[in-house]
Amino acid sequence: MPEENVHPGDLDDAEKLYQLGLSYLYGTDAPKDYAKAAECFKASCAKGYMPSRRELGIMYASGQGVEPDMQKAVQYLGDAADSLDPSALYHLGLMYEVGTGVPKDMQKAVRMLAYAAEMGFPGADVDAERVDAILTEQRNRNLRARPLLKLQISDVDVEAACCKPMLDALLAQDIVFIDSFKGPALLGEDKDGMDAVLDRCPFCGAFVQIVPRDKKYRSDKRINPQVGMT
DSSP, rough: OOGOOGGGGGGOHHHHHHHHHHHHTTTSSSOOOOOHHHHHHHHHHHHTTTHHHHHHHHHHHHHSSSSOOHHHHHHHHHHHHTTTTTHHHHHHHHHHTTTTTHHHHOHHOOOOOOOOTTTOOOOHHHHHHHHHHHHHHHHHHHHHHHSSSOOOSSSSEEEOOOSSSHHHHHTTTTSEEEEEHHHHHHHEEOOOEEEEEEOOOOTTTEEEEEEETTTOOOOOOGGOOOTOOO
């Protein structure tokens, strides 16, 4: 029976429903029909097939075949992303970058895009590098503008340097922020040149302090957008 004559209700297999949905979505083996594609994905989702949740999430985000619904888009894409679906991670990462359907969060965006890139999703590496460059530029501006008093990191990045040598090392990325299994930390080198987690500044001895990511610094309001451009 030609696929254009197959109704989703006639199929019991979740994967077959998913494949039929793809046929309608891309117009392969059946006329392109977004509404029928969404119907197939919904039926497949009801049977617990995760790739269909990803496709349905993308359709809710774009409004193809369904009424746009960002809450449902985030829900479906989030479920698929939790299962490490690279396409879901990629699309959700882009949503976090611009704040579509979710609060804007560039750190979450770059992590999701990087995960998608590691799994080989096309274009994810380019977008991950692009977002990382934006974050690096902002980090450098903040570090240059803030007082050199304490070595502080948040749950997402370096927030302040304690001395000029540490500032230079952070700007040069000789010392970098990492999200380790024990929590946020700074990674540098030990005396033998091996990677080592730092609990204090190797130059002045200041201890690493954990602060909220939205901590305000007196000099923040005086940041010049042109300072620290690379």
